[in-house]
Amino acid sequence: MKFYADRVPVALRQLLTDIFVVIWVYLWIRVALWIHDVVEQLAVPGQKLEGAGSGIADNLADAGGKVGRVPIVGDELTKPFNGAADAARSIAEAGRQQQEFVHQLALILPAIAVGVPLALVLFLWLPWRLGWIRRASVAATVRDDPAGQDLLALRALATQPLTRLAKLGPDIAQSWRAGDSDAVAALAELELKQLGLKRR
Incomplete structure (x- = not known):
């Protein structure tokens, strides 16, 4: 297999191009990882929202349970607490959904960021480079x-x-x-x- 040319200017150009492509792919992978980390930071408000909503719902349900023990009017007094606890659970659910959306986005955006450069390497540069290697190897043999x-x-x-x-x-x-x-x-x-x- 012939990977590089015999003539120094051509071989140097090939070597520099190969190094550039490797560095370029590495940098895009680093950019994709950075995008992933930045997008994951957007999940923090959702985590806080979920934690706060769950905490409020638990406290309201606990308070409703205690108020429900009051004779005669207990059942009537628990309705507002139960309604407020359901609303707090909805807030917690919204926080969970926001986190799921952010996690999906943290996978999609980096994949797009690294996918386009990798596609250029795989479908443009690599076929050209392998084609030269194949032609040069045969030519060097004969x-x-x-x-x-x-x-x-x-x-x-x-x-x-x-x-x-x-x-x-x-x-x-x-x-x-x-x-x-x-x-x-x-x-x-x-x-x-x-x-x-x-x-x-």
């Missing part, structure tokens, strides 16, 4: 074999810009078809240079 040089020359004829091919001579294709070793070597060198490789 570059010193005469038949491999012919394949590299054919690829150069098929993929290189016309301006580069024209610099090799106006009859470069005809020379390649005729099996001219100089033309084959020049075309193979052009393809290797495009990949950042050298002949051994």
